[in-house]
């Protein structure tokens with residue numbers, strides 16, 4: 001079998017604050033296959049963005065990888081120079097964010113920004129770069145692209161800006177697109193269009209997508225396989241269908257239970273009691289123990305292993321390790 005497109009092996013990332021180390025990612029092991037859409041879901045503060053940024057070599061300065069390894073197409077990404085990273089970013093792996101304005105330069109017309117990305121990574125002439133840019137802009141569903149090419153980002157709607165960012169991310173045909181909450185800031189109808197667009201591009205172009213969202217409803221629509229993260233740990237991993245029909249971890253069940261359901265119209269929406277603890281309040285044991293309704297004595301002292309409960313279905317929970 002050919003190696004996975006991206007492999008993370010037992011990665012740990014910690015923040016150093018005031019000389020003390022606070023781990024924010026623990027034992028992150030994952031693989032993304034060519035052409036796959038892998039979802040990461042979890043509430044805010046669970047480490048989804050930090051996972052994504054680490055893959056891009058863009059984690060905050062205070063954060064350090066303290067353990068583990070990354071491989072892109074079988075090649076280790078350890079100790080790469082900034083120059084080597086720049087060659088990978090945009091060309092082999094690219095990323096889109098919740099707020100397109102963080103990635104777009106407000107002072108440069110949008111078409112030129114896409115063309116610049118192409119010129120950085122290819123030897124295309126100015127004319128060829130413009131042609132390819134216009135083609136890509138059409139592909140992501142933008143219209144009147146000749147005029148739009150010379151518009152500044154602030155003249156575009158949120159949905160159009162997100163399309164521009166997707167065009168910029170995909171124009172060099174990366175093998176992997178990381179989409180970190182790409183539709184969270186958009187209206188529901190625009191959100192649905194952008195999700196359709198990403199799904200379509202994945203089918204047409206073989207680009208694998210790492211799709212990150214706090215919304216299990218969106219993840220269910222988009223992904224082939226899902227990783228559930230809680231407080232820096234992977235707590236469950238399964239094909240998307242199975243996460244929805246047979247969730248095992250109490251946290252996943254809670255997320256599922258909090259989804260709006262048309263048959264429960266009029267009833268208040270369920271929310272998981274409590275909150276994700278900030279880094280400095282995290283204790284030993286199962287990260288979810290403080291909010292879980294099924295706590296066993298060992299849950300507060302021993303971190304459960306991520307164990308297989310069915311084929312391709314893993315859970316990090318003492319309720320399951322007990323049965324084995």
Ligand SMILES: Nc1ncnc2c1ncn2[C@@H]1O[C@H](COP(=O)(O)OP(=O)(O)O)[C@@H](O)[C@H]1O
Pocket residue numbers: 015024042043044045046047048049050051060062277278279
């Ligand atoms: N620059 C930073 N300094 C200190 N802690 C941070 C920083 N960025 C993120 N964190 C902490 O790391 C954890 C994971 O954050 P993040 O990956 O952004 O979560 P998510 O994307 O799932 O909302 C959180 O507890 C967050 O508070």
Ligand SMILES: [Mg+2]
Pocket residue numbers: 048049050180181
């Ligand atoms: Mg985030």
